[in-house]
Amino acid sequence: MISTPSSEEHRLEALGWNAYFEDQFQKQLNELHAGGIGSDSEPPNLTPARVAFESRQQYRVLTADGERGAKLSGRMRRGETLPAVGDWVFFIPPDDGDDETVTLQGILPRRTCLSRKVAGQVTQQQVVAANLDHVFLVMGLDGDFNLRRLERFTVMAHESGAQPVVILSKADLSPNAIEARLDAQQVAPQVPVFVVSALAAEGLEALRSFLEPGCTVALIGSSGAGKSTLLNRLCGAPVMATGSVRQGDDRGRHTTTHRQLVLLPSGGLLVDNPGVREIQLWADEDALVTAFDDIEALSGDCRFRDCSHFDEPGCGVRRAIREGRLDAARLASWQGLEQEIQRLELRKNIAERRRQDRQLGRLYKSVQQAKKKRQR
Ligand SMILES: Nc1nc2c(ncn2[C@@H]2O[C@H](COP(=O)(O)OP(=O)(O)OP(=O)(O)O)[C@@H](O)[C@H]2O)c(=O)[nH]1
Ligand SMILES: [Mg+2]
Ligand SMILES: [Zn+2]
Incomplete structure (x- = not known):
């Protein structure tokens, strides 16, 4: 089959590409061209791709022509923003071999970004996933159910710029699903709340409207909440491993250890995440006001x-x-x-302030060194 530009564009759109990213991409191409990269008349030939998986700076990316391995260029490794799952990146297409690992040259500005504070005392943002349209806050209707945690997750989702959706899972285990739904609705007044059972395949059709082709949704919630089971159901195939919960407190066993972006055969993209119970917020007052x-x-x-x-x-x-x-x-x-x-x-x-102090310190040092040199 001959691949025309428009069919390539279609395949990119199925991965979430749109006018915003096209615009950002053109801007970066023009900047690179202005910086002397590419030929005299043409900007450099670069291929956009979406990050599906990351582990220790080894990446899997989705392109219009399928999935491939990727690593970072030296400049990107030293840069301020490292690609996260869901990010749009670009690379120089290799001449030979589809299975060659490509080198990522840049990252496009994010439309939305789901973040948390890294665990512990360090004041640093950790990006969970980028360029999401919705965040599914998954909570089991077993021992997992907790309204205070739901409030916290709602603030986190609002901060991301994506729209939160509450999914109360394991409806087959709870005789009180209707009350639980009302309680959840009370603490997330503007947020749609759905009750589902991935096991009994109930309530899933209502979620499809969030997963139109090109729409990206992240699943977050505690370990054992049923995120991967839900993904498998929506995918119609056992893509992600699932694991049983502990008897007594219904806690999961951290079965999913790496986040992963999955393209559903029916359209839409789902990001499965490792379970999180205690997230520390990386948010500001506006997200709190909204939630x-x-x-x-x-x-x-x-x-x-x-x-x-x-x-x-x-x-x-x-x-x-x-x-x-x-x-x-x-x-x-x-x-x-x-x-x-x-x-x-x-x-x-x-x-x-510490960062600025360090910068000033370095500046002062280099001025002193330059002075000494001149005196010699
Ligand atoms: N009864 C019932 N069990 C479910 C349902 N959905 C998931 N489970 C079970 O809950 C357990 C945990 O499911 P997972 O999908 O692995 O949970 P997870 O949220 O992906 O957990 P982590 O990967 O550890 O974060 C498994 O034993 C599932 O079979 C459901 O709708 N009903
Ligand atoms: Mg899982
Ligand atoms: Zn008051």
Whole structure:
């Protein structure tokens, strides 16, 4: 079959390519050309691809012509942004051999980006997946079910720029699925909530509308929540390994160890992730406001504009709790997340100042060295 540019474009679109990435790609090509790369009349010949898998800076990428291995160019390895699963990257097409590992030359700016803070004391962003349209927050209707964790995940998803969707899984195990759905809807007021059973293949058709060709969705949730089982069901094939949960507390065994982007035969792309229970937020106030827009609306009734809804007089939020219009646990949760975000902000500022100090230090040193040289 002769491959025409338009059919190649179609195959890229099935991987999530669109006018935004086309535009960004052209800009980078023009910059490279202006920098003397390519021939006099033509910009360099580069092939776009989407990152499907990463492990220790070894990549698998999806191209219009299939999947292949990839590694980073030296410049990319030293760069500030390393490609993550879901990123659009580009490489110089090799002359020979489809199975040759290609070298990635650049990365296109992300449309959306799902992030967390790295575990521990370091103030650093960890990218979970890039260029998502939706995030499926998967929570089992067994011992996994936890509204406070759902709130945290919702803030994380809102921060990403992608739209959150709550998936309550393992409906076949719970006689209380309807109540659970209402409770979840209360803590995620603007977010669609679905109840599914991947095992009994129930409720899955409703998820297909998020997985139109070219749409990308990440699955996040605890280990054992049923993310990989759901992916396999939607895929119609056992692409990902699944593992049983522990008896007693329904916790999973971290069966999925690497995130992976999977192109569904029916269209759409799903990113399966290793299970996470305790995520630390990498988010700002805006994401909190969006996730807690009920508290935001109630705070319009507070006497003080900067009310912390703690012990100020005339607090509209606390009045709503007294009158049974808001759950006290939800306010406590908001306050906890608000403090976490403020602490993060502070730590980001300190880290930024240290970075600037180091930069100044280096500058000072090089000026001193230049002076000495001149004196000699
Ligand atoms: N009863 C029931 N069990 C399910 C359902 N979906 C998944 N499970 C079971 O839950 C266990 C965990 O499923 P996985 O799909 O491996 O969970 P995961 O979220 O991918 O877990 P990690 O990869 O560890 O993060 C397996 O034993 C599945 O068979 C469901 O709808 N109903
Ligand atoms: Mg899994
Ligand atoms: Zn208040």
